[in-house]
Amino acid sequence: MTPRVLSIAGTDPSGGAGIQADLKTIGAFGGYGMAVVTALVAQNTEGVRSVHVPPPAFLAEQLDAVSDDVVIDAVKLGMLHSTPLIDIVVAWLERVRPPVVVLDPVMVATSGDRLLDAAAEAAIRRLCARVDLVTPNLPELAVLAGQPEATTWAAAVDQAQALAAATDTVVLLKGGHLAGATSADAVVTAEAVRPVEGRRVITTTTHGTGCSLSSAMATLRASGFSWFDALGHAKEWLTGAIEHGAALEVGRGNGPIDHFHHLREHVPHLRADVGSPTWTGRAWDDSAPVRDRVDACEFVRRLGDGTLEPERFAWYLAQDAVYLGEYAELLARAAALAGAPEEQAFWARGSVAAQEEEMRLHRAWVAGMPAAAPATRAYLDHLHAAHRHGYEVLIAALLPCSWLYADLGRRLVAQDRPAHPYGAWLRTYADPAFLDAAETARSIVDRVAEAASSDGRNAMTAAFAASMRHELAFFEAP
Ligand SMILES: Nc1ncnc2c1ncn2[C@@H]1O[C@H](COP(=O)(O)OP(=O)(O)OP(=O)(O)O)[C@@H](O)[C@H]1O
């Protein structure tokens, strides 16, 4: 049976949050989506501009128009704005008694704008007791539990259990607002806490994650899953949707997630690799598990959020300076081996840039040149070995260095702020010119891979993958 799921929420004309996100999510999970609008919100990925609330009686008319005609299998409640609207929704729920009701107690948007009257908080607290699942983020949980915002997982669990006990309902505790390598959530009742682990994606595309998660839970529950199993499925999908969000290139602020990322894989002309079945594209995709570990590693996370100890950063920079010296030398060797003049020029320019620009940047931080640490030595030895295999393998082995840093820089720089201790470092790698150079390197490697023998391509693939593993080890060393 296709579950018929009704979202009662506010709008987001930019399509990432609110009712628009709910309908996409319900569809993504195989439900039939319906929507009753509580408030029209002029918002986009950057924030909320204004809110228009139609007369409460019109909300009642919308609700009745749906329930007089359609059997409703699940309801998701989002932005309810103010007490008069909450009262109408409560009266309607009492009358219609939908079998599944999930409440996302929306109070404040990701951008920090209020979406609920402060006076309506008590009404939302009472509503919790009338629904099957509540999905507060940490600030909302604090309001509902009447406590200061939790800053640790243990404190958040305590608040969620207190709320579950006080309202006799199930709480989906969301850890999105906690710092850490993972982003765990949990199904919490007065008796039990069942966590579902998730990777934390380094990205700014998190607009509407809460709306989407609650709609996924309503749809999966109406399809027969337990809350815990529903969370497992929803979380896996959500993490993928967050990861694919940046590729949508929607908006300048906190962009939306890609609700249909999992379907694109099955629609041939929408698959990311179709139309550009390049060698580098495949090598990059194949390296996803290693790159996920780079994102998750403590050093990279704390470099991004600025909490990394200065001594560890200095140690890393010193090793990077050692690395870059020999890397520049290997780029020069690539220039010497290249056949085409423009390729010779490109690698030679890269060699000079690596020597000058990056060494200058590093000299600002590094006092003396240390010996190579084991991870540095191993990476460089691998590059030297690649050089002995010839041009093709050498440039495949050199590529992850610039590509991975361009990709990381572009994402980490989003966390740059005044007085970020590593802001200058982040900006170097987020520089569009750096990304351009990585893109050019990529196109040269693709051209060379196309012309290579199948044995040659295999050796290139192995060299690229090994460099990516060395990059990970380099970040794990400090
Ligand atoms: N960077 C991230 N990587 C992976 N998962 C994340 C990330 N940020 C949030 N999540 C997940 O997204 C879901 C929503 O969490 P969050 O606590 O951010 O809710 P929210 O504040 O209500 O969301 P929003 O207001 O942005 O719609 C949770 O499952 C959380 O674990």
Ligand SMILES: Cc1ncc(CO)c(N)n1
């Ligand atoms: C309408 C609406 N509901 C919820 C959120 C929370 O992200 C939002 N930004 N807009």
